[in-house]
Each structure stands twice: as structure tokens, then as C-alpha cells.
Amino acid sequence: MQRDRHLIYVSEILQLVEVKKHPDPLNESGEKPKKMFNPKQTTKTGPFIAVRDLTMAYGNFVVMQDLNFTINRGDIFIIMGGSGCGKSTLMKVMVGLKRPEKGQVFYKDLSFWEADASLRKNLMKDFGILYQYSALWSSMTLAENVAFPLEEYTALGHHEIRELVSLKLAMVGLAGFEEFYPSEISGGMRKRAALARAIALDPDILFFDEPSAGLDPVSAKRLDNLILELKDSLGATVVVVSHELASIFAIGNNAVFLDSETRTIIAQGNPRELLEHSQDPKILNFLTRGDTEGLKS
């Protein structure tokens, strides 16, 4: 009930803020139009992101090969697998930080790695990314961190940016922490501040690299709820790299399992369905923390 109230609150505020927004001058210069918040987005279905024949390597060491999967609009898609299997590397390839050895990543039928640099840069403006170690810019306050994408990519005035920053920080439970530096707050708060920065531009796609890593169970649960609420409110597609089972089951509706032994995907589907129906001992071992007997009983 409380969650529903929060959702309505968030949605209402976002709509109010969008109404206040100035027209974006980038539109007039022929660059990528700034999208407006549209709750109907969540009703669209079909492949939104497609990974085709992707092979990733560090030097001669092939991390993963022949990866193929699709992500639908509005999915919370989990990339899971054991430590060191290449989950974060896959995310780096998907967000443009690492070039794949082979294969393609398509966003809305547009090949990311075959696109020219300016088009790729425009695509990247649709991404909101929460890094494993938060990656807040340490020389800026939390308010400056959240404001920076808004200053760079919108024509909003100082006052409006300040209001938006306060809103985004309030949405992640950090109202009043605007003038704090990242070094002055806890790890969990840093994660939430980084989330506020990630959603600053109301992105189409949110990437989370191990969002619950290093958080206590209560903070991790709170972050999971926040991801769900933001996904519903923003209508974003969410890609989460994780091996935290509680988070995987709490938020994921689709997933791939990366296997370090075969170096490819060995399962794809809803994590709960994988747990119930998969016969693969590796999947069952992972999803039950090795307690496959407990599952049978």
C-alpha cells in the first residue's frame, strides 16, 4: 500500500517536472530530440535490445563467446553467473566502454558498434548507469553530480536544475544531502546518490552493475524496491548485473546465466521459472546456493 502511494507520488512529481521543462534547443539544431516522460512507453513490447553472436576477450583470453539474447522494453533483465564469469565485461560492451571481439549489440534495430561516434554518443545519452563502486565524481558534491548531466544535455536554468536535483535526491531518500561530497557519506548512500545521477536525464535504459554489492540486507532490499519503483515510474528498461539471489528473484523478470566453463549462455528465462524448471545442475546450484536437496524437499 505504502509502495503504491510512493509510486503515485513519484509519477505525479515527474509529470509536474516535465511540464515545467523548457523546450530543448538541441531539437532545433537537428540533434537527438529530448524525449519526454511518457507512461505509455511501458505498454510497448517486443525486442528492444538484442545481442547477436557476441564474443568478448581480454587479449587472447576469450571471456565469453557467441552470446545471443534479446531484452524486451520494460524488462528487468538480469545478467547472472558466478564471480569472474564476465558479467561486468558484458555490461561494459553493452554500454560502449569495451569493444567486442565479434558480434553486435542492437538498440532499437540500430547496431551500437557499427554506428558512427556521434550516433553512438547520442545513443549513450539514453543510458543511465549505476556502477559497481558508484563512480560518483569525487570532486563534486552530490547535487553537482546529479546536476552535471542536466547541465550538459538540457537547457534548463540554474533554479530548475536545482529543483530537479533535489527531487532526484529525494526520490532516492537523500533529501538534505545535496552539499555532501561522496567521501562524506556511507557506501549505501553513495549507491543511492549514483542512482539519482543515473536517472537524472530520465533514461530509456538503466544499467546496474551489482547494485546490492557491499550493502547490508536492509539497504539492498531498499535499493531493489527503488529499482522497481523507478522502472515503473520512468517506464525504463533495466539491465542488472548481479549474483545476489535475493535481488535476482525480487526484481528480475528475465535473465541469462553466463557459465565460465563453457564461456557462453547456458540458460535464459525468468529466474523463478529457471529455478522451478531447469534441470541443469549448474543453474540449480547457483539459484539454490548449492542446496539443491532443499529445493527437492
Added chain:
Amino acid sequence: MQMSFNGPADGVLLIRLSGTWRIGETLPSDTEIQRQLTSKTDIQKVVFDTKNLTNWDSSLLIFLKKIHTLCSENKIFLDQDGLPLGAKRLLDLATAVPETKDANKVKEEETFLFLVGAETIDFFRSAREMTAFIGGVFLAFVNFFKGKAQYRRSDLTLTIQECGAQALPIVSLISLLVGLILAFIGSIQLKMFGAQIYIANLVGIAMVRVMGAVMAGVIMAGRTGAAFAAQIGTMEVNEEIDALKTLGISPMEFLVLPRLLALVLMMPLLCLYADLMGILGGAIVAVGIMDLNFSQYYIQTKGAVSLSDLWIGLFHSTVFGILVALAGCLRGMQCGRSASDVGNAATSAVVTAIVSIVVATAIITVMCNVIGI
């Protein structure tokens, strides 16, 4: 630490372990175990008797793991029932995940030719990175002059303050002492000819033409260049640069441009200040121990130092500013993902900057000589 073999009887080899098996004591030879397991083809199973085993630690496990590996290789069943429960569980833990064969880095044989080849590849890779970096900086400057560069003016102001005003105390101290040293060394020689007055010429020309710029450059290499490398390196470690890239912000414009601009703007000013402090140092020696007065020293310096000397000094300092900023930012951007990489980046930035300063000084001096200024 004792071991004996019994059998094989009916395909079973019994290994008796007794006494104390602790780290520090010599383990039984591998070859003996290998000989026992491989010389007799009829061994199907290995069992243990540890009734007389009194005390054990990881030393026993090392030995058991070797036997486990040998048994696996020779397809012999290893019956662990005779082992102490703790040892059995630890052995299970150690053998649960098979070794990833190609995960180990293969140490290639380092012959002379191999080393030459590796160094050559490294050199070209480094040259390519440096060229790409300089190209990136050039493009950032093009965007800056077009008014399209993405950087924060507050960062530029802060960096100007850090590498300008905040560097004054150390520049004062070092330049004053360099002026003193030059004057002392010169005074001994000039006294022999009764030409003490020319100490003002020596100190004035040396400081204004090259020493002021060189000292300011070296100080900035150690102070600011290292700081640039450490700051950017730490940002690399903390994924802050990744966050910039995925936001579509060029790290060249956001991080390198303000630092380079700040040093290029501040170095000539610091150089001027260093010149004045050096001349003051020379004046202290001249007035203090060579019976000259300030007025004489001032008039002599004014007559000796020409405007071209000043321009050459300022040109030196601008070049050094560029070199120090490039070295610091380049090493920071090349930094790896660990704490030690940040330290290495800072050290490398200082070395690169100082070497560049010396090489640039030599080139500019020769050029000035050829031109005749």
C-alpha cells in the same frame, strides 16, 4: 612424519601415515609415491591408515592433494575413509573446483630476442598511445576554440588556483636558493679577477633566460604533474572516467583541457616570479658578502638582462607547462585499476615531465644559438 606402503593386495594400496605432520618438516618425496602408484599396474584403489597420526596441519593436506592428483591422472580410486574427518573435508574443499587449465598465465621463455621484441612492441604501443593522446588533446583544443568543449569553468579556476597561487611558497624558496647558489659559485671565480660586479649579470641572465623556467618546471612536475596523474588515475580506478564516457563527455575535454589550460596560463607567471626571486637571492649574496649595494646590483642586472632573454624564458616556461600537464594527464589516463597503479602513474608522470623538460631545454637552447638570440 612417517609414511609406509602396504600392498598392493587385491588391487588395493594401503598408505600408513603416522607421527606429526606439520609445516616446517620435510614432506616425503614425491618420486616414492609416484613410483608406488605407477610402477604397479594392478592398483585399483588407494586407502589410508592414520591410526598413529598424532598431529597434522596443512602440511598433510599438501601431501594428500599430490596423491589425489596422481590418483586422478592414473584413474585410481582414492578412498578417503581412513583419513581424519577434518583432513577429509579440507581435501574435498581443495579439490572441489577443478583447475582452470588456461587461466594460468603461461610464462614465456625470456630469451634475448624475446626481450628485444617485447620492448620494441611496448615502445610502439606506447608511442601509439602517446600520439592518440596528443591527437585527442588537439581535438579538445579545437573544440575549446570553437566554444564547444565540455568542461566546468569552476574546475579550471580551481586548477589555476592550485597550480598558481598555491605553488608560490615552494617556488619562492627554491628560486631564492638557486639564485643564492649561482651567486656563491660565481662569486668565487669572479673575485679572482676583481669582477664581483658581474655576479649580477651571471645571476640575472641565467635566471631570466633559463633557470627560472627550469626550476618552476621541475617544481610543477613534482608538485602538479604528479597530482594530475594521481587525481586522474584515482578517477580511473573508481570508474569515474567510465561514468564520464558513458555520459558522452570526452575525458580529454573534461579532465585534460582545464589542467593543460591552467598550467599554460600559470607557468609564465610562475617563471617571472621565480626569476625575481632568483635575482633577489643573488642580490642577498652580492650585498651580504661581496660589498656591493642594492642599487649597483639593480643597475647592473638591468643593463645585462635583455628583453629577448625574458621572452626566451617565458617561451621555455610555456613549453614546460604544456609538457608537465601532458605528462601528468597522459600517465593518469594510462593508469590501471589498482592502488599501486596510481602510485606508478604519479612516479611515471614526474619522470616523464622532468626528462621532457631537460630535452626541451636542450633543444630550445640549441635553436636559440642557431638563430643567434
